[in-house]
Amino acid sequence: DAGITQSPRHKVTETGTPVTLRCHQTENHRYMYWYRQDPGHGLRLIHYSYGVKDTDKGEVSDGYSVSRSKTEDFLLTLESATSSQTSVYFCAISKGPGTGELFFGEGSRLTVL
Amino acid sequence: QQQVKQSPQSLIVQKGGISIINCAYENTAFDYFPWYQQFPGKGPALLIAIRPDVSEKKEGRFTISFNKSAKQFSLHIMDSQPGDSATYFCAASKSWGSNYKLTFGKGTLLTVNP
Numbered sequence: 001d002a003g004i005t006q007s008p009r010h011k012v013t014e015t016g017t018p019v020t021l022r023c024h025q026t027e028n029h030r031y032m033y034w035y036r037q038d039p040g041h042g043l044r045l046i047h048y049s050y051g052v053k054d055t056d057k058g059e060v061s062d063g064y065s066v067s068r069s070k071t072e073d074f075l076l077t078l079e080s081a082t083s084s085q086t087s088v089y090f091c092a093i094s095k096g097p098g099t100g101e102l103f104f105g106e107g108s109r110l111t112v113l
Numbered sequence: 114q115q116q117v118k119q120s121p122q123s124l125i126v127q128k129g130g131i132s133i134i135n136c137a138y139e140n141t142a143f144d145y146f147p148w149y150q151q152f153p154g155k156g157p158a159l160l161i162a163i164r165p166d167v168s169e170k171k172e173g174r175f176t177i178s179f180n181k182s183a184k185q186f187s188l189h190i191m192d193s194q195p196g197d198s199a200t201y202f203c204a205a206s207k208s209w210g211s212n213y214k215l216t217f218g219k220g221t222l223l224t225v226n227p
Contacts, residue, residue, distance in 0.1 A: 033214070042119070042202055042219040043157065058214070090156050094213050101147070102213055104156030 003027045004105035006091050012111045019078040021108045023091030025071075031094035032074040033102065034058075034066065036087040043090065049074055081112045116140055117205050119218025126225050132190040134221045136203035139184065143205040145213065146179065148188045151200045151220075160201070161188070193225045 003026040013019055023032060034046040035058075045058030047066040055066050063085060065077045078085055088109050092102040118137045126132045138146075147162035163170045163177040163186065170177045176189040190197055200222050204215040 031213075035217075040219060043215075043217040045214060045216075048214060059216075092156075101159045101162070102215060104158070106154070106156050 004091055004093060004103060006089075006105040006108045008108060009106070010109050012113065013081055014113050015082055016080050019081050019110065019112075021076045021089055021091075021110070023074045023076070023105060025074075025093050027093070027095070028071055029093045029095055030071075032068070033092040033094075034064075034074070034076045035090045035092060035104075036060065037090060037107070038087050046076065046089075078110075081110075083112050086110060086112045116216045117203060117218045119203050119221060121221060122219070123222040124224070126193045126223065128193065128195060128225055128227050130193050130225075132193045132197070132223055132225070133187060134201055134203070134223070135185065135187045136205075136218050137183075137185045138205045140205070140207070140216075141184070142207045143216075145206050145208050146177070146186050147204050147215070148175075148177065149202045149204060149217075151202065157202060190223075193223075195225045195227050198223055198225050 005024045007022045033048040035043040037043045044060045046064050047058055049055045049068045067075045088107045090107050091105040116139050120135050148160045149157035150160040151157040161172050161175050163179050165181050168179050174191045179186045200220045202220045203218040206213045206215045
């Protein structure tokens with residue numbers, strides 16, 4: 001158990017509505033990541049965080065914002081959801097230097113109609 | 114620009130056979146090359162990883178072969194089993210301390226027939 005909880009696990013919303021996905025960790029790790037997974041594209045990094053209020057963009061950050069006000073929570077927000085943001089979103093954490101391993105949550109499936 | 118290219122997209126192997134998945138990367142600054150395994154409805158999980166100072170790493174039935182000059186690495190699954198049926202992703206990153214911004218390949222769906 002990687003100690004990561006994503007919520008909601010499933011969400012259906014309409015184009016133009018705001019959506020926030022939450023990633024919660026129980027182990028106080030510094031680095032947290034948001035990836036999206038789409039058929040034919042693999043996993044692509046959206047944003048990541050290296051500490052409270054410290055975030056940076058990944059390769060597909062347009063249309064997304066993130067916030068990290070507490071070590072344990074990393075929020076991904078779609079300000080105005082579009083159909084192209086229909087995807088499965090994964091949160092991941094890095095547990096420390098040297099291991100190189102990312103631990104992933106179980107994903108949040110978002111459908112934008 | 115796709116920095117990590119993975120092939121094949123899908124692979125069907127008979128039980129007991131060898132599964133081989135290949136990846137190529139472009140960024141010579143990458144210094145960490147993991148393979149992740151993902152079952153339906155689950156998040157990816159680390160299977161095996163290699164750093165460029167070795168050419169091969171073996172863990173049980175899983176082996177990574179790494180060719181630094183060709184900028185290629187591959188996953189070999191020996192004696193493939195139906196339980197190995199999953200999607201496999203290669204990845205690469207330049208590591209800074211604890212920060213591993215992985216760049217993933219597009220994935221290979223492996224089916225092992227009984």
